[in-house]
Amino acid sequence: xxxxxxxxxxxxxxxxxxISCSKDDISMSNNSTKNLPGTIYxxxxxxVGYMDFASGTSSLKIMKMGxxxxxxxxxxxxxxxxxxxxxxxxxxxxxxxxRRFVLRGKNTNLEYxxxxxxxxxxxxxxxxxxxxSTDAHISPNGKYLALEAQHFSDMxxxxxxxATGQAVSQWYEEGVSFLKYGIPVxxxxxxLYFRIGKSVYKCSPxxxxxxxxxxxxxxxxxxxxxxxxxxxxxxxKDKHLWMSNIDGSNLQQITTSYTIDFIDxxxxxxxxxxxxxxxxxxxxxxxxxxxWSDHDYPDGSWVSVTGGKFGYIIVIPADGKLYNLEDKxxxxxxxxxxxxxxxxxxxxxxxxxx
Numbered sequence: 001x002x003x004x005x006x007x008x009x010x011x012x013x014x015x016x017x018x019i020s021c022s023k024d025d026i027s028m029s030n031n032s033t034k035n036l037p038g039t040i041y042x043x044x045x046x047x048v049g050y051m052d053f054a055s056g057t058s059s060l061k062i063m064k065m066g067x068x069x070x071x072x073x074x075x076x077x078x079x080x081x082x083x084x085x086x087x088x089x090x091x092x093x094x095x096x097x098x099r100r101f102v103l104r105g106k107n108t109n110l111e112y113x114x115x116x117x118x119x120x121x122x123x124x125x126x127x128x129x130x131x132x133s134t135d136a137h138i139s140p141n142g143k144y145l146a147l148e149a150q151h152f153s154d155m156x157x158x159x160x161x162x163a164t165g166q167a168v169s170q171w172y173e174e175g176v177s178f179l180k181y182g183i184p185v186x187x188x189x190x191x192l193y194f195r196i197g198k199s200v201y202k203c204s205p206x207x208x209x210x211x212x213x214x215x216x217x218x219x220x221x222x223x224x225x226x227x228x229x230x231x232x233x234x235x236x237k238d239k240h241l242w243m244s245n246i247d248g249s250n251l252q253q254i255t256t257s258y259t260i261d262f263i264d265x266x267x268x269x270x271x272x273x274x275x276x277x278x279x280x281x282x283x284x285x286x287x288x289x290x291x292w293s294d295h296d297y298p299d300g301s302w303v304s305v306t307g308g309k310f311g312y313i314i315v316i317p318a319d320g321k322l323y324n325l326e327d328k329x330x331x332x333x334x335x336x337x338x339x340x341x342x343x344x345x346x347x348x349x350x351x352x353x354x
Contacts, residue, residue, distance in 0.1 A: 032333045036315065038275045038354050040335075041077055042347035044310060048075060051335065051345070060337075063110045065350075071112045073099070073133040074350060079140040079188070079275075081354040082106065083121060087136045090125055098125045101136055101145060103162070124165035128155050135183070135350075136160075139190050144168070144209070146192055149181035157181055157194050159209050169209045173197060188228040195224045200233070200248075216248025223269055227277035232318065234280055239267030241282060243320055254316065257284060257325040268325075269311060270351045273318065280318045283311030283347050284325055312344035313351065 036053040043049075048065050051058035064070040076085040084106050090098040103121040108114070115123070130153040136145045147158040149172070156172035172178075173196045182195030192203040199217040203209045224235040226246070233244045234254070241255040259266045271282040315333040316323045323330045335345040 033315075033335065036274065036279060036333075039077075039081055040281055040313065041075075041350070041352040041354070042313060042345065043075075043350040044346045044348050046070075048350070049345070060345075074135040076136060076138050077106075077352050077354045078103070078138055078142060079186075079354060084110065085136060085138045085145075086110070086115075087134060088112070096130055096132070098127050099131055099134055099136075100125050101160075101162075101165075103138070103142070122162050124160075124162060126158075126160055126165055126167070128153055128158075131155060137184055137186060138162075139186050139192070140188055141190050144190070144192075146184035146186065146194070148183060149178045151178035154178060157184060157196070159192065159203065169203070169212075171196070171201065171203070171212050173199070182222065182224050185225050187226055187230040189230065191230060193224070193226050195221065200224055215246070216244075218248065218251075223271055225271050225273060227273040227318065228275060229277045232273075232277070234271045234273070234318075236267070236269060236271070241268045241271055241280070243318070252320055253322055254280075254320060255282075255284070255323050255325060268314075270347070270349070272351050272353045274353050278318055279315050281313055281315045281351060281353055283351065284314050285311045310346050310348035313347050 033053055039050055039052045041048060041050045043065055046064055046066050047061040048063045049058065049060040050062055065072050065075060071088050073087040075087070077083070078085070082105065083103055086102045086104070088100050088102070090100045100123070102115050102123045104115070104119050108119045109117065126147070131150065132152045134150050135148045138145055143162055145160040145162060147155070147160060149155060149157045155178070156170040158170045159168050160166065161168050171194070176197040180197050184192055184194040186192055190205045192209070193215070194201055194203070198219050198221060200215040201212040202215050203212045218237070221235045221237050224233060226233050231246050233246060233248070234241055239259045240253055240257070242251060243254045244251045255268045257267060266285065268282050268284040271280050273280055313335040314325065315335065316331065323332045325332055337343045337345060
């Protein structure tokens with residue numbers, strides 16, 4: 001096993017309009033979701049949407065996101081579901097070396113021009129040579145950001161202090177392309193898990209994130225996530241989702257669907273746990289479950305958009321059972337647009353459950 005390395009920051013020297021109702025608001029009509037906890041957020045085609053299971057409200061467009069729609073790179077939602085973290089560029093001609101991170105209430109004006117209205121909880125910048133659009137993930141206590149590794153600028157997986165805007169640690173593995181780094185995932189106790197290649201590591205606040213211990217390794221894994229309670233992993237392997245214990249033991253497949261051998265990207269993607277750890281949301285596309293879309297292949301097995309690929313949001317219990325997504329009676333829940341029995345909720349990235 002290759003040794004994961006800590007980047008000495010001293011040596012380097014660099015080292016989501018609001019949730020209130022709008023004309024786009026919609027009300028949920030799918031009774032199968034009434035017992036689900038919290039709120040799901042997603043990104044698709046330049047828009048961020050949400051679905052609040054407790055109140056029965058949702059919106060397909062609460063704000064614009066992405067380089068083609070706004071100046072925002074990405075978003076995250078705080079663990080108390082009250083605030084939104086916005087990642088964006090920094091003012092200045094030819095400024096390619098900084099990204100800006102702003103935390104503010106969800107119910108404030110979320111347009112870029114409003115970010116100087118005095119309602120920011122914090123507003124920090126981070127510098128890294130030639131850094132481009134990136135994703136940041138806020139810790140449960142709000143004190144840290146985990147920045148995804150970025151291959152454009154050879155930036156490792158990075159942890160930033162939200163009080164100072166400075167990195168506290170960075171992690172990389174020699175010989176592993178930055179394209180093969182996964183999305184970092186926090187747990188409720190502020191432990192951070194992240195994947196590099198086939199290996200998963202964890203970083204703890206106990207020592208100020210100065211060490212990262214190896215958890216497990218498995219070939220072919222991606223989209224690794226962990227429940228807030230830090231007892232279970234879920235990840236994509238062989239086009240479907242698998243679950244294991246937190247140490248990688250008791251490996252079991254939890255989704256199956258029709259896939260096409262020569263299409264690598266079909267199957268299930270982007271798993272995320274509910275706040276109570278009892279459910280898993282993810283994206284997928286199947287012949288029996290996929291709503292109509294003009295992007296579908298004829299058999300409904302795969303959907304794509306220019307510049308990327310997407311699926312529709314599905315929810316299953318996190319009980320370790322195998323769910324056949326081709327069987328409408330399997331117990332899997334396909335989120336539907338209100339008023340429709342066939343049209344699902346499309347998502348291409350940033351599936352968050354708070």
